[in-house]
């Protein structure tokens with residue numbers, strides 16, 4: 001991607017200009033001129049040849065006309081008679097003379113002569129000195145006239161003599177046409193027509209077609225010399241006077257004199273280049289050269305040459321100027337491009353995205369790497385200088401070739417661009433994920449812009465995993481379970497197999513979580529998840545449904561009983577003790593099982609039914625497995641019915657408060673109880689009396705507990721005040737508070753209003769909250785309990801012993817009473833463990849200044865044990881069941897009547 005220097009570019013441009021523009025033009029011009037010269041020369045020579053031919057024809061005609069004249073004159077009777085008369089009388093009639101004169105003047109003959117058979121010149125129109133002389137013996141016997149006379153008389157032939165100076169005519173160059181005059185086939189003399197050279201000259205010297213420098217040169221050979229028979233433009237002198245040796249005469253004339261005919265560009269007698277045509281004139285015995293200076297005939301050529309050179313020069317100048325301007329512009333553009341390239345390179349270099357440029361091979365099967373930027377080197381780990389120009393498969397061996405080259409091919413065929421989501425690339429044995437945009441450039445090259453999105457991809461995968469998995473345990477989460485279960489159901493349906501959904505809930509987990517803290521609870525859940533996964537097959541699904549609930553899906557079951565086997569294994573595995581941060585914890589699962597297709601066809605139904613079965617398992621005493629049955633399903637439906645009916649019950653006053661006595665251990669069992677615990681009952685119109693344990697949980701789930709709780713508190717306090725006003729009944733009233741009520745911000749106002757309404761004194765009202773309620777959010781519980789305490793209400797911890805709270809911890813709560821749970825009391829006579837725990841609890845509670853109420857006392861043995869260990873208050877069927885207020889009112893009234 002380097003750039004040419006301005007100098008080199010200039011040189012290249014000049015060379016290019018010469019090669020591209022000037023050389024062809026010069027060649028064309030030369031070719032044109034050369035062709036033109038050849039054509040012109042050929043035309044000129046053709047013309048000159050035509051002129052020469054024409055001149056030769058004219059001379060022949062000229063001579064023929066004279067020969068015809070001579071024959072015609074000689075054959076005339078008048079001529080024969082005139083000669084006969086002259087021979088006989090030496091005189092001639094005037095009429096005959098006039099007729100002869102007329103003949104002589106017909107053509108511009110110089111003279112008309114009659115010669116008798118002896119050679120005497122008997123008649124001459126001009127009367128020159130040859131008249132009266134004898135041509136055979138006289139002074140002019142060597143003249144051309146004498147030669148012509150002898151030839152005519154000898155051969156009876158009409159001929160023309162050579163031109164030569166003729167003395168009788170004062171040396172005028174002349175030729176004679178001599179014809180014999182016959183009388184009865186016998187020559188009696190001859191007629192001679194004298195033709196002066198001057199009459200031939202107009203024919204010869206006609207310059208038509210010869211321009212300004214044209215000339216017709218005529219010469220006759222005279223021995224080893226030649227005599228020019230016409231005046232020459234460039235050689236002064238009289239014709240027939242200056243003999244020139246044959247060897248020195250110009251070449252075309254030499255050729256003409258030797259009988260040759262031709263044309264060409266030659267040198268003339270003046271050594272000047274001429275276009276000439278030459279030939280021999282047999283009628284005259286002369287050589288003829290018709291010529292014209294090449295300077296004149298080739299003048300158009302020379303003009304054209306000049307014009308061409310001029311045009312060429314102008315063109316050269318113009319195109320050189322244009323080339324210069326263009327060149328400068330090109331150089332400037334080149335500089336701009338170079339600067340742009342530098343900028344782009346800097347930009348590409350500073351980009352975080354990798355950019356690589358490829359050129360496809362002709363068949364598109366392979367791509368050559370043309371360039372790659374710094375980010376591209378960094379991402380792929382290649383060295384630019386090592387891979388430039390190499391096939392892409394060799395340059396980037398770590399590339400997942402299939403996807404990217406297919407995209408290259410597509411973009412190459414269709415044009416435009418394409419984004420390839422992900423491409424795997426192995427660098428230093430680590431897999432990278434690249435996102436690549438593939439763009440086809442105008443030149444057919446392929447640009448790949450790629451970024452390393454491994455981090456993002458990993459994060460996406462993590463987010464994806466989090467979206468589908470529980471963050472604490474890593475198990476499949478509730479949402480993902482629905483999807484996976486639906487898929488598993490499809491497979492089961494397809495394969496005609498069974499499938500089991502196991503709903504698992506940890507018994508007493510809430511207690512552990514509330515008492516030991518969420519951290520320990522979390523660790524326990526993680527361990528539970530670990531144990532669940534341990535024995536599962538790969539095709540099974542283990543999910544956390546939320547809280548302490550887990551779901552296991554067993555796929556591809558042979559029979560429903562297999563699910564029970566797996567559930568039993570889970571029961572064992574989760575029932576093992578857990579060692580967590582130094583504590584040994586115990587929990588057990590309750591497992592509900594639903595089977596596809598018997599218990600439901602869709603994920604929702606199967607999960608719901610397994611949940612129902614799980615509840616049943618809990619009801620059955622925990623650490624238990626229950627299969628879903630239709631009866632269970634009905635029970636679940638029952639819950640809904642109860643909730644609906646409960647609302648009606650509240651409105652229609654079907655609820656009632658029952659009271660159970662709490663007796664002081666030392667007191668007379670038949671005396672007034674120390675306190676009464678208010679327990680709510682539902683007088684159902686069809687089902688009869690329903691105890692609290694059967695509908696309070698539903699009231700809590702549905703939120704009805706607030707209405708019920710407020711009503712019970714109000715009713716119990718009202719009743720208590722009624723009894724005390726009547727002078728019967730207990731000294732204290734105990735009312736249960738549910739966890740939901742305790743969290744209600746309106747509780748304090750409600751309690752304060754009730755205290756005020758019924759003028760309850762300090763410590764006359766005791767509110768019972770369960771241990772787990774107090775443990776759930778200790779800080780908040782302490783705050784609320786303290787506020788209640790500040791109102792003058794006593795506080796009791798219910799069901800003590802079921803949670804994991806220690807007495808030391810309870811010290812922090814503003815409570816005055818502990819209620820020992822029924823569970824401990826039940827086996828207190830038979831289970832040493834329970835007996836020991838109860839005894840220790842009593843002792844420690846007293847140490848903390850708390851009073852202890854034991855509940856669920858059903859036997860005298862239990863009562864005895866508890867009293868022996870200093871239990872303060874006793875409650876249970878042994879002393880009295882929960883009964884309506886009217887019962888107690890009647891009872892106590894009767895008692896007081898008896899005692900009085």
Ligand SMILES: Nc1nc2c(ncn2[C@@H]2O[C@@H]3COP(=O)(O)O[C@H]4[C@@H](O)[C@H](n5cnc6c(=O)[nH]c(N)nc65)O[C@@H]4COP(=O)(O)O[C@H]3[C@H]2O)c(=O)[nH]1
Nearest residue numbers: 679680691692693696712736737738856857858876877882
């Ligand atoms: N087997 C046996 N059971 C005995 C004996 N003595 C008492 N019981 C039963 O034990 C439960 C004592 O109440 P709790 O522990 O406070 O436990 C109560 C209490 O937590 C809650 N509850 C009852 N009434 C109310 C109420 O008005 N409001 C709220 N929030 N909870 C209530 O419902 C739970 C169950 O109440 P109930 O069904 O009335 O059941 C009562 C009572 O009938 C005995 O000797 N043997």
